[in-house]
Amino acid sequence: MANVTLRNVRKTYLGGFEAIKGVNVDVADGQFCVLVGPSGCGKSTLLRMVAGLETVTGGEIDIGGRVVNQIEPADRDIAMVFQNYALYPHMSVFNNMAYGLRNRGMAEAEVKSRVEEAARVLELSAMLERKPRQLSGGQRQRVAMGRAIVRQPKVFLFDEPLSNLDAKLRIAMRVEIRKLQRRLNTTSIYVTHDQLEAMTLADILVVMNGGQVEQVGNPLAIYEKPATTFVASFIGAPPMNLMSTRADEIKSQLGGSAGEAGILGIRPEDFVITDQTPSGGVAMSLTVEAIERVGAETFVYGAREQEDQRVAATPGELPPGEVIVRIPGTDAPAIGQKIRVAAISSKLHLFSGDGRKRIEA
Numbered sequence: 001m002a003n004v005t006l007r008n009v010r011k012t013y014l015g016g017f018e019a020i021k022g023v024n025v026d027v028a029d030g031q032f033c034v035l036v037g038p039s040g041c042g043k044s045t046l047l048r049m050v051a052g053l054e055t056v057t058g059g060e061i062d063i064g065g066r067v068v069n070q071i072e073p074a075d076r077d078i079a080m081v082f083q084n085y086a087l088y089p090h091m092s093v094f095n096n097m098a099y100g101l102r103n104r105g106m107a108e109a110e111v112k113s114r115v116e117e118a119a120r121v122l123e124l125s126a127m128l129e130r131k132p133r134q135l136s137g138g139q140r141q142r143v144a145m146g147r148a149i150v151r152q153p154k155v156f157l158f159d160e161p162l163s164n165l166d167a168k169l170r171i172a173m174r175v176e177i178r179k180l181q182r183r184l185n186t187t188s189i190y191v192t193h194d195q196l197e198a199m200t201l202a203d204i205l206v207v208m209n210g211g212q213v214e215q216v217g218n219p220l221a222i223y224e225k226p227a228t229t230f231v232a233s234f235i236g237a238p239p240m241n242l243m244s245t246r247a248d249e250i251k252s253q254l255g256g257s258a259g260e261a262g263i264l265g266i267r268p269e270d271f272v273i274t275d276q277t278p279s280g281g282v283a284m285s286l287t288v289e290a291i292e293r294v295g296a297e298t299f300v301y302g303a304r305e306q307e308d309q310r311v312a313a314t315p316g317e318l319p320p321g322e323v324i325v326r327i328p329g330t331d332a333p334a335i336g337q338k339i340r341v342a343a344i345s346s347k348l349h350l351f352s353g354d355g356r357k358r359i360e361a
């Protein structure tokens with residue numbers, strides 16, 4: 001077992017593109033760390049650097065107290081599971097899992113015992129003689145995990161291992177991966193662009209954007225106090241509503257903590273439909289434009305009146321002037337109806353005008 005520490009890690013690809021711009025992360029022994037962020041933000045690059053599949057152009061990667069920048073992938077004591085898990089089609093499940101161990105010259109008795117133990121843990125014991133084509137997608141995914149487990153590595157690295165599976169199987173495998181990781185207690189780094197997968201798997205969540213870390217921490221702590229508007233819109237679905245706010249409004253709402261215009265954030269679930277304005281809270285009028293009923297809850301999409309100073313939307317954010325309200329059950333206002341919605345003061349998030357800084361009340 002081992003901790004993984006990234007110290008000011010940088011990557012400039014040949015041709016000069018800077019994909020990773022100085023990343024610091026500390027994953028303690030046995031922790032499950034998830035790297036989450038939009039496509040192209042550098043998640044795979046960073047993971048592949050930990051694996052030794054990409055050179056490090058700046059900073060240090062430390063696994064178990066040893067800087068591994070110059071160490072070959074095979075000597076880093078890591079095992080990686082990819083999205084495209086590429087099993088050998090002509091080999092049985094047993095041989096697929098045994099392949100890497102035999103390649104290293106491990107004694108056959110030890111190979112057998114490791115593969116059988118991994119198969120037991122992954123509930124593949126009855127399928128060891130089958131070929132990959134005789135397995136379901138989820139079973140194939142488990143074989144790929146088995147290949148990693150038999151290595152008994154210090155660190156597991158996962159790059160979107162579930163994205164080839166259908167939605168239901170993904171959820172089932174997500175739970176399996178977490179149970180397995182807790183049982184084996186192996187330090188893990190897991191890459192995904194799916195914020196829900198990230199929230200549910202992570203002990204420590206790293207939100208990335210454009211080659212940099214936006215925020216690191218406990219997933220719920222990040223959900224409750226996003227450090228930037230990027231994190232606020234990326235973590236949580238539907239995304240947080242972000243609205244421009246004038247300085248005098250901020251002063252009255254948040255006790256004069258800011259002298260300039262900023263961005264007010266309110267999560268859809270923190271709005272209630274009411275004619276009252278909670279003291280210290282915020283109320284606004286919306287014209288209902290669309291309704292989505294998903295069973296246990298309903299999403300109401302409304303247009304805000306008097307959107308004086310528009311906040312430019314970045315990917316993942318709502319378009320300016322649009323507000324989502326999430327209400328329990330299936331009762332909802334009619335399309336075209338005017339409603340008043342309100343949020344209490346403890347549910348308000350405030351950010352600097354550029355969205356880069358959270359302002360505490």
Ligand SMILES: Nc1ncnc2c1ncn2[C@@H]1O[C@H](COP(=O)(O)OP(=O)(O)OP(=O)(O)O)[C@@H](O)[C@H]1O
Pocket residue numbers: 013014015017019037038039040041042043044045046193
């Ligand atoms: N070999 C390469 N040479 C130059 N640029 C590269 C190379 N590999 C990746 N990049 C660039 O580095 C950036 C980060 O890529 P990376 O694959 O790490 O993203 P990602 O976060 O894993 O995205 P995705 O969610 O789409 O898998 C991208 O802009 C990509 O185009």
Ligand SMILES: [Mg+2]
Pocket residue numbers: 043044045
């Ligand atoms: Mg990737």
